Amino acid sequence: MTTVQWILLDHAVALLGVALWFATGVTAVLQRHRLAFGLLVGAVLVTLTRPATVVTLAGRGWWFAQEKVLLGLPLLGAAALAAVVVAGPRLFAARRTPGAGLPVGGVVALFTAAYAALAGLVVTFLAGYPLTWSTALIAVSLVCAGALLTAQVLGRQAGEHTDAESPVSLRTTAPRDSSALSRRGFIGLAAGAVAAGAGITGVGLLFRSPEAVVTGGGPRRASGSRPPVSVADLRGPSAPAPGGTSHRHTLTARTATVRLASGGDVDAWTYDGQLPGPAITATQGDLIEVTLRNSDVEDGVTLHWHGYDVPCGEDGAPGATQDAVAPGGEFVYRFRADQVGTYWYHTHQASHPAVRRGLYGTLVVKPRAGGPAEELDLTLPVHTFDDTVVIGNREGRTEHTVRPGAPVRLRLVNTDSEPHWFALAGAPFRVVAVDGRDLHQPGEVREVGLRLPAGGRYDVVLAMPGTPVALVLDHDHGSGVVLRPTGRTGNDPALPDTSGWPELDLLRYGEPAIVPFDADNADRHFTIVLDRALAMVDGRPAYAQTVDGRGHPSIPDQLVAEGDLVRYTVVNRSLETHPWHLHGHPVLILSRDGTRSSGSPLWVDTFDVRPGEVWEVAFRATNPGIWMNHCHNLRHQDQGMMLQLVYDGVSTPYEDASHGHS
Ligand SMILES: [Cu+2]
Known part of the structure; x- marks a missing residue:
């Protein structure tokens, strides 16, 4: 079975467990003791299978199971054990003795197991990896609050029905006297306090300030080792290579209704009123100079040269390498067409709507010499x-x-x-x-x-x-x-x-060849765990697409130094595919799910990390700058799945004004 199949199976078993524990509690309240006992046996059996699925997931990678191992299973295990001990023997006896009941404590124990099972599932879906103390505290608090509230409600019902021969009555040892009120008041107060505490912790969790930078095991920022440089100064050359020519283009971004060649109109955002934008072609060594103007695209535009390793100042990442070009504005991009091959360009400002609506085009560079x-x-x-x-x-x-x-x-x-x-x-x-x-x-x-x-x-x-x-x-x-x-x-x-x-399978296609580095000796190693979770995205709480549990721009920068050999482990815990895209550098695919790439060396700028997959890739940090590192499902990027790779000593004068328009 693949990892994602185990993930789905574990979700299904967890969900079944939640249903069975709740059903056990409800049938116990309804005094259907025979059924309740059967459901309890089912709930226990299902709960006992969880360790198997969780251990299997942990074997596929700790990231897939951490919160289950550290929180979900222990919480459920403790609550289930208590439920069995407190309610099991009574239910077993009651199923043969009409009129016998279960004490309130037993019913509360059954519901507490249900809350614990639910809490584990909710933590997996809302918090995920990595588990934090805040998340654990909230989960435990909510389970406790649920138990207290249940005790209060059932205790009150039991009190009201003590003297009546009601079919929903619960046997209780608590005398119905004036102290009951104060006891309920106390329980209510305690439950309220726990819930409030959990709520406050939850808000605190949303706003927790992360470390700003991670180093991947390499040295921290070394100020003074080399002169600091601004991305604004990391610009392309102004002349072609010897023998090359200069290509000058002006692209004007504007909204337009475009008639497709096949008929049909598209309400689009365009470069030069065309879909796609003008095709840019060059021969290796040529200089490409593009003046970008914005006529009326209110969100602003840029040009990002997807897969083309331009100097950082030409990369078109708003808030990092330039300010977005506002209506009436202009930006000139200049770079040498040193890489042969098929590329494309697109805006990187508000790219979720803007690329989809048409702000893209192709870039093809052909070899100067070579085969026909x-x-x-x-x-x-x-x-x-x-x-x-x-x-x-x-x-x-x-x-x-x-x-x-x-x-x-x-x-x-x-x-x-x-x-x-x-x-x-x-x-x-x-x-x-x-x-x-x-x-x-x-x-x-x-x-x-x-x-x-x-x-x-x-x-x-x-x-x-x-x-x-x-x-x-x-x-x-x-x-x-x-x-x-x-x-x-x-x-x-x-x-x-x-x-x-x-x-x-491109990892097994073509023939192996020498690669320029030994990725086992990386200077820095970063792990990127992709998932969905509650997180802040551009200043707002969201059910975000997350990296290590956080959303843009709260995901720590990855720090590298020029010349470093950098390794990434990219893990997809979610049920959606994430096409991972690093700007400015091609990455060499090392392995997928532990199976080494055995075909041609595979250098890519975007690799699809499907649900449950773990990819290992590496690259040499040879292009100083501040580089976006993100999911190229642009909706996911917009929902938080973007961070930065930052070279030591490189700074930016541009402000990330994205706030929802990453
Ligand atoms: Cu994605």
Whole structure:
């Protein structure tokens, strides 16, 4: 079983336990003693299976089970044991003796076990990893408060019915006298105090001030070791490499209603009124200079060069590397096209609505020298506008005619927040590059599916056969690209059902090669645990997408020094996929769920951490700056899942004014 299956099983067992403990308590109150005893046996059995699922999860990684091991199970175990001891024998006897009852204490014990079971589940969903003292205190307090309130309510009922022959009466040893009132008053007061204390602690927890920086086991900030530098001064060169040329573009962000090539209008935010924005192309060594203007995008805009390792001052991260460009404003980006490959650009300001609404485009850099260019070279950015999925600016299928034997390159770009599936039917092919970086000796494959993470790119190369080829998007035969051999007439053969094709695992694709570092000797090692929890996001409490239990901007910065070898362990505790994206550096994939990458070295800028997965990646810190490090599901990013990688000695003059517009 996969880790996420164990997570789901553990949730199911925990939920069943909650239901059974509550049912036991309720049936005991209703004096259905036979049923209550049966439910108690069921609750105990289910509770006894929890350690098995929790221990298995802990074996997959401490992050998956910490709060269950340290709080949930001990709390439930203690309460369940008390319930069995206090209520078990009485229920066992009562089930054969009509009219016999369970003392209030026994019923309270049963409900307390139910509260404890519920508290464990709630802690898992609302607090998660890492467990804090505040969380533990709140959980225990609430269980105690629940027990006290239950005792008070049941005690009052028992008191009212002492003299009556009521079917819901509870046998009680407490005499009905004037002291009962003061006792209830005392219990109410105590319960109120506990609840208030828990509430205050909870508020305190939301506002707890975290450490500002984590060092990943490396030295702390070393002021004075090198002159401090501002990101504002970490700018690109102003001339191309020898032999290169300069490309100057002006992109103007503006709202527009855009007619797609396939028909249909999109109410969009655009660069230059186009969807996607103008395609930027260059040859290796060229200088790319883009003047960004903002006409009327009220939230402001930037240009982030996704996967392109530009100097930090060109990175387009508002609040870190520049101020967002407001309507009427302007910012000039300049960088050298040193990396060959398929990339894209998008705004990084209010990116959750803004990229979705159209503020993106492609960036393709071709080699200056090298092998022959492909005869057909298509850049295919996939994007979803509301429910309309487009490739480039077309819905549905596009067709191209290709000479049989001609080499073809398809540059697949996922500009959405969710993964897309591609299947190439009709020809063997190679995935020659991932996220712009060439793979080492990628082998020919066929009838495999390609799962492209949010923000990711695959370059697919094939030789055009004498029969049609179809690139199918998301298993929808009506969506994709058809390549038709020149001169071919007649009907196309029927497309196969691609939905059952296995996924090409890039961690086992291509041939190994020497990598530039030994990741076992990292200078710093950071663990990034992804989950959902109650946390502050941009100054507001939210059910956030969290890193180590916190939301942006309260997640501590990761500190590195230039030249450090940095290792990340990225853990997904949640039930959603998180495409992790570090700015400014490609990361080398080391392993997934403990299985080492065994194919070509895989350098990516975005990797999909699916539910329950643990990824190990590494990179060399060679690009000084302050870099965003976030989930590229932009809704998740907006809900808190973003932090910063900060180089020692680098500061920013820009204020994070995002507050909900990260
Ligand atoms: Cu995410």
